[in-house]
Amino acid sequence: xxxxxxxxxxxxxxxxxxxxxxxxxxxxxxxxxxxxxxxxxxxxxxxxxxxxxxxxxxxxxxxxxxxxxxxxxxxxxxxxxxxxxxxxxxxxxxxxxxxxxxxxxxxxxxxxxxxxxxxxxxxxxxxxxxxxxxxxxxxxxxxxxxxxxxxxxxxxxxxxxxxxxxxxxxxxxxxxxxxxxxxxxxxxxxxxxxxxxxxxxxxxxxxxxxxxxxxxxxxxxxxxxxxxxxxxxxxxxxxxxxxxxxxxxxxxxxxxxxxxxxxxxxxxxxxxxxxxxxxxxxxxxxxxxxxxxxxxxxxxxxxxxxxxxxxxxxxxxxxxxxxxxxxxxxxxxxxxxxxxxxxxxxxxxxxxxxxxxxxxxxxxxxxxxxxxxxxxxxxxxxxxxxxxxxxxxxxxxxxxxxxxxxxxxxxxxxxxx
Numbered sequence: 001x002x003x004x005x006x007x008x009x010x011x012x013x014x015x016x017x018x019x020x021x022x023x024x025x026x027x028x029x030x031x032x033x034x035x036x037x038x039x040x041x042x043x044x045x046x047x048x049x050x051x052x053x054x055x056x057x058x059x060x061x062x063x064x065x066x067x068x069x070x071x072x073x074x075x076x077x078x079x080x081x082x083x084x085x086x087x088x089x090x091x092x093x094x095x096x097x098x099x100x101x102x103x104x105x106x107x108x109x110x111x112x113x114x115x116x117x118x119x120x121x122x123x124x125x126x127x128x129x130x131x132x133x134x135x136x137x138x139x140x141x142x143x144x145x146x147x148x149x150x151x152x153x154x155x156x157x158x159x160x161x162x163x164x165x166x167x168x169x170x171x172x173x174x175x176x177x178x179x180x181x182x183x184x185x186x187x188x189x190x191x192x193x194x195x196x197x198x199x200x201x202x203x204x205x206x207x208x209x210x211x212x213x214x215x216x217x218x219x220x221x222x223x224x225x226x227x228x229x230x231x232x233x234x235x236x237x238x239x240x241x242x243x244x245x246x247x248x249x250x251x252x253x254x255x256x257x258x259x260x261x262x263x264x265x266x267x268x269x270x271x272x273x274x275x276x277x278x279x280x281x282x283x284x285x286x287x288x289x290x291x292x293x294x295x296x297x298x299x300x301x302x303x304x305x306x307x308x309x310x311x312x313x314x315x316x317x318x319x320x321x322x323x324x325x326x327x328x329x330x331x332x333x334x335x336x337x338x339x340x341x342x343x344x345x346x347x348x349x350x351x352x353x354x355x356x357x358x359x360x361x362x363x364x365x366x367x368x369x370x371x372x373x374x375x376x377x378x379x380x381x382x383x384x385x386x387x388x389x390x391x392x393x394x395x396x397x398x399x400x401x402x403x404x405x406x407x408x409x410x411x412x413x414x415x416x417x
Contacts, residue, residue: 158182187335295320333362
């Protein structure tokens with residue numbers, strides 16, 4: 001019998017990681033607090049806050065390009081399992097959650113008829129002990145339900161062949177299955193030998209840059225008050241003169257001052273108006289740093305260039321984003337394949353071996369949708385390559401390049417027309 005760490009160990013492990021995941025979700029949802037280190041902010045303006053959606057943009061720009069298509073050479077009919085589990089929401093939810101929290105989990109459970117159900121659980125509510133060879137868990141723990149106050153009402157402990165459920169204030173129960181691994185499958189973004197559960201797309205550098213940019217926005221808001229109403233001064237005003245209302249003097253377009261008994265008149269002046277340009281340049285600097293960190297461009301972050309880019313130019317400027325997407329497709333595809341494998345074990349009530357699905361491969365839609373010029377280039381290249389190597393390009397690999405499905409209408413020859 002295998003030795004397990006136990007549910008208590010996994011619960012403590014989740015508690016140590018939960019705060020980091022929640023922090024990144026706050027940055028993604030623009031709910032992070034600005035750490036204002038300036039002592040020059042007037043107390044009356046301490047309430048000012050600022051929001052910046054750069055972290056959300058860095059995640060969404062990658063997540064929106066990762067569109068799962070299907071499993072090819074699907075010997076175990078895994079596509080049918082995912083099609084019965086709302087794939088439009090399932091795949092997108094898993095990809096987004098894994099990018100934010102470095103990993104998410106697909107929870108598998110049988111329905112009343114024994115068909116597998118798939119549910120995505122974020123990294124703040126599940127954890128486990130991973131097998132570095134297969135990418136599956138040896139044992140796992142997940143919070144399945146919380147009440148409106150975010151308190152746990154149902155949790156589960158996963159081991160091979162059994163899932164134990166622990167409701168709050170109720171009797172626990174167990175559900176047995178034929179799967180050779182726990183029914184909690186990790187989907188990981190950029191794992192390595194040190195961090196088996198991967199890295200979040202929202203890095204520490206991104207969070208620090210966003211904090212600096214938010215402070216710049218807050219300072220610009222404070223300075224805007226002085227920019228809108230430049231400070232004025234009056235020299236040589238008599239001590240016996242009637243006091244002027246400051247707000248009325250600021251908003252008035254005409255002020256009158258009479259001479260005193262000695263014939264002297266006060267002199268009115270205005271301090272030089274404060275410029276907003278330093279804040280704009282500083283914000284642009286932080287945008288450049290953030291773009292370099294994430295593989296985005298300044299156009300993506302709101303600093304629009306004058307000349308519109310073509311599809312080829314956009315693709316070239318997002319080369320780092322394309323490489324990140326390719327890397328994510330490999331790791332996410334492995335997680336989806338593992339989930340489909342265990343779901344097939346539940347569906348057929350048979351403990352298949354992991355190596356039996358080695359022929360099945362996950363396939364994705366193209367990262368960049370081709371425009372008319374790119375389609376023309378692909379067509380010309382395919383014709384030339386097929387002339388050199390007949391049959392090299394066919395319907396299947398052209399579908400992968402263009403993302404366009406073949407026509408279902410029969411091909412009409414000139415004589416038939």
